[in-house]
Amino acid sequence: MKCLHNSRSLTDSRWFTTRCPHKAACARLVSATKTKAGRDVLLIADDVAKSYDGDKQLFTSLTFSVVAGEKLAVCGQNGSGKSSLLKIIAGLDQMDSGVMNRNKGAAVGYLPQDPQLPEEATVLQAVLQSDSAVARAVQAYERALSTADGAITKELEAAIDKMNTYNAWEIDAEAKRILEAVGIPSHLLGTTVAKLSGGQRKRVALAGTLLGKPDLLVLDEPTNHMDVDMIDWMEKELKKEAMAVVLVTHDRYFMENICDRILELDNGRCFMHDFGGPGAYQLFKEAREFRRKAQANAAADARTLFKREAEWIVKQPKARQAKSQARVNAFVELTEKTRDVPKEDLKADFGGAGMIRQGNKVVRMKGVSYTPPGFNEPLIKDFAYDFTPGERLGIVGRNGAGKTTLLNLISGETRQTSGVREVGETTVFGYFTQYPPEVRNDMRVINYIREIADDRKASSAGFEQVDTPEVLLEKLGFPRARQHQYVSSLSGGERRRLHLASVLVERPNLLILDEPTNDLDLQTVEVVEEVVKAYKGVLLVVSHDRAFMDAVAPRLLVLKGDGLVRMFQGSYSEYLSLVAEEREEEEAMRQLELEEQREKAAAAAAQFEEERKAAAAFGTSTSATGNKSGISGGGGSGGRSATAVAEAPASAVKRKISYYEGLEYTKICKEMDRLNAEKEKLDAKVMALAQAGDDFDALEKASIEMGRVADQLDALSDRWMELAELAGDL
Template sequence: MNYLSLENITKTFGDRKILDAISIGVDQGQKIALVGVNGSGKSTLLKIITGVEKQDAGDVVFRNDIAVRSLVQNPKFETNQTVLDAVFDNDDEALRLLNRYQKVMLKAERGDYDDKEMQTVIERIDALNAWDQESQVKQILGKLGLKDLEADVSKLSGGQQKRVAMAQVLIQRPDLLILDEPTNHLDIDSIEWLEGYLSQANMALILVTHDRYFLEKVTNEIVELEQGKLYRYKGDYGHFLEKKAERHESEASSIEKAQNLYRKELDWIRRQPKARGTKAKYRVDAFEETKSKAFSGAKTTGMELGATASRQGKKVLEIEKISHGFGDKKLIDNFSYVFPRKDRVGIVGANGSGKTTFLRLLVGDLEANEGSIDLGQTTKIGYYRQQELRFNDAQTVIEFAKEIAEFVEYGKGQSIPVSQFLTRFLFPPEVQYKPIGKLSGGEKRRLQLLKILIKSPNFLILDEPTNDLDLITLNTLENFLENFEGCLVLVSHDRYFVDKLVDHLFVFDGQGDIRDYNGNYTDWRLEEVAAKDAPKPKIVEKPAAPAPKKEQRKISYKEKLEFDTIEKEMAKLEAQKAVLNEKIIGGSTNHEELTEWATELERINNDLEEKEMRWLELSEYM
């Protein structure tokens, strides 16, 4: 069943054609990842599909009877709107009732219980059979970390607003969902949950993401935008890379043949008498077509970075018993560490656990409440901040770069002009003289990164460097960092990026403890899951004297319904757990498959524990 058809969509900005008569259809259950270099038109295409921007030509046609929802990178909310009202901002009757139910529950928690209103809401939800939806709403809000439902959304951080917007579109259970960088501003736990939710949901999906693990697990087709054209690849990310390489190899061969023919035809054209008007028209037309093909190859298919790190002395950076926090919240407690040369550290932990605070202490933006940080004399720090750099939009790219350096160190004792370095950083000459204000969000992020690398630091601190970068830039940045001779400290929710680049982790627990874990993210995550699944020793306690009997209250109709439902759900979860345990015991050569099983097992165990506690609580009143 077709949900969406794009027919000959064309869009031009100035003299640059971003989308060139592209066509594609999206069917029920199809999950498409849209990829391409920054500035290739991914976000523009999403804006055209969602009606935010108008195409120059072509048609966007949706099936009439489907619900379509979208999540843009910077969602907007009304002033004074609570999280609860924002999440349930919809005309659907069931969602309005669930919003009212949540508000009644919040009032009850404050001691303002209205039994009559509660009974009315429960009866209406019963009539609509919406309790399954209510359970799903609670799960979505919990997994996205939305706890203060009465907070003013307009006063939340950008990351928290993104979570509210995500909850809003998921709760509405659309037939077609459109997401632009959904993993930005989510912590790793939330990303893993969203990954599982979307991969299992019976909906069509179009998304732009730089997260390759997310892309691999959620999507079943990859669509690439390149020089205004659209290329489709059925299958996963690995298949896409293989087929893309084959396409480029084939195109390169065709272009080489066209260039050879072009040289011959050019010689023929030049040898004809200038005054003669009887040149074979078909030869002239064919010459122009050959010329177009001969120079049709992409100007930049990747970037090669070779900036060297400054020479590093014996002493790099030493941390001596530092402690830091804000108010009663202690984020770092008595932590010491000596960085050796070429150290590669990943930093993981929930949002708010102190990761960015730690980075700010390292660079001197903050002074530790206790302890000291001693920087080596030759240590030269390059710090990429999560916050977007403020640019002078009227300044050109080349002017911005030349303010930093005219030449960039390259190799041993060599240097190249900064304009050449820009070209290798996917800023070709025609873009170098473009005002920064006309760059895409991803191109500005790349320019922010360039500002750091151009100074040849020997101690790189990167705070979420993958946000808004395209996959080609990410691949090349990874290659650069793999060969980087200095120290690397990396905070990233991109698990693939962390796995590829770090040797060990600093794990922040949010209570002040920082654990130095020897291994990458996947190693640590598997160990965490295994630890949670390990059987806990039974503690036999001396039976206490029987407490005086309390007057037993009667169970409500809703609680009786919940009790019966929980028993059935627990049985299903136990069956799912048994299947997963069999798979894990049987083993697999696929590392990602093992990770997926372990993550799913953790989720099932957590669900079982919650339901068992609630079952025991309700059973006391039966």
């Protein structure tokens, strides 16, 4: 790593402490490097600042480092600049000032909050079209191959070199392996992205990020839309020591299980907390509260002193000019300190916002089934349930099991294929969906909520608002000044809160929350958790956030992927514990079966060896007995296994030709066939012209052309030999 302002190495500490004109900044980098001795420094940020549209200051004076294997969580309220910081780290956004030094030899992978995948591409194509270095090498190779027309062009040679550098010939097999690891089964590889669920899309995007084998993995809300199995898998993978991780997440358990440090963004400032693991979030809250109290006390002391100094400024006493000016300067600094007060915590409250009176009949589902278009089997099968007033249910299941589909059937967003849905006359649905509805960017926040409230009044006789749109927005963390901002200025989390306001302004008595914690900051998640607990209506929740589900849903509807909906009388953690026990029992049974198979194979091998020795003692071979396998009785399969092991060649298995190499091999074969045919024609033409001896110009041209074709064949032959050997044709 180099000095921020010249080519001096960071290891030259004498330079920084004596002659470096920027020694304060560089000393911080030396310190950051020394604290992580023995590990490669992947990234160093120094005095980084960023604002939104040059107006709202997101953060300033940010200095930190990331080394190999480190796990860093970025925390802060919605709109504090968390996603902007991740984009800067990934090299996808520019900072306003400061320096961001990255290790040039380190690969960086980035997973955004809402990955954009090509809708018409298949799952495998979407992964291979990702932005990793290895995927870009394959894409460049495909472009060069499509324009080469069978020839070995400079572009194709460069592309082949890149493919060799990244060992990308087996990328299709590697992509399939990663997709299987993230829970995308092989039968979905040919499915288009448009047909995937939200969780499946996120898995595909994660697979594309992991394909590049990043040294530094930057993740923005990686648990969004993921089921608990996938979250468990990510926790295990991200804990691996070699990979560095910088992430933003609202999942408290996930953060504590992975991260060893926390970078806090608070009101434009940055604070590093050097702790992680279980209980880290509680320690973080305590440290933040202690700092904010100290900040508030300092501001209060400054205000007391400000009053006395303000009186002096008004009186302007006669004094020496230097002393008077110094006191005026101090007064200006004191004025800034009085304004340095901590930002108030969000105090959202929709539990008391009121709801329409609920009758005894809420929603009744009788034998409801649903088969999506193009599916042969129903996704939801024979669902029957009578929802009662005040009931609170969580809905759980793996990605693609039909959780959102079940919510849509209950709410009426999706019409059932068969069965009956009955809705009570007083039931008013409020549906907080995974993906917020489109809102015009040129619309002001308050005007959007007012329009929804006015529409509700116009469509429902006797509808009365308990809270005005302004008050409701304030309860959801939008101060009056912020309510007049355009929607385009809102962060992802702020858009989610606006969506929540649009649902609550209609005063629903049946509230459906589909992944309500997605994109919210940790503090807002806690507040929403408390107010959902205070909600008096019927509550249906789908969430991967284990802490949130434990707090708000005492019972569960479980989908296991077979179309049936089962009731579980207990919390989410209790259900996960039961699932873990079942898996342990299944694994124990599997290991027992494997052990039995190994014992049978060992017994068969022992029997085979005894018969071989007996046959040798009589001077005969086992084949002379007429028993081809060398085993009598029920051990035939074991004998074949033992023979196969004995006869297995010791040589290493050769690499097989990959999909893309196969395409290239086919093109080269066709081009060589064409060139050989052309060469034969030219041979015949040259012979004829030579025998005639009356057109030396034509003979010279034909000879030159034949030489050109021969050169092309020579150029292709080396690559053909290499690919033919991989294909097994040699």
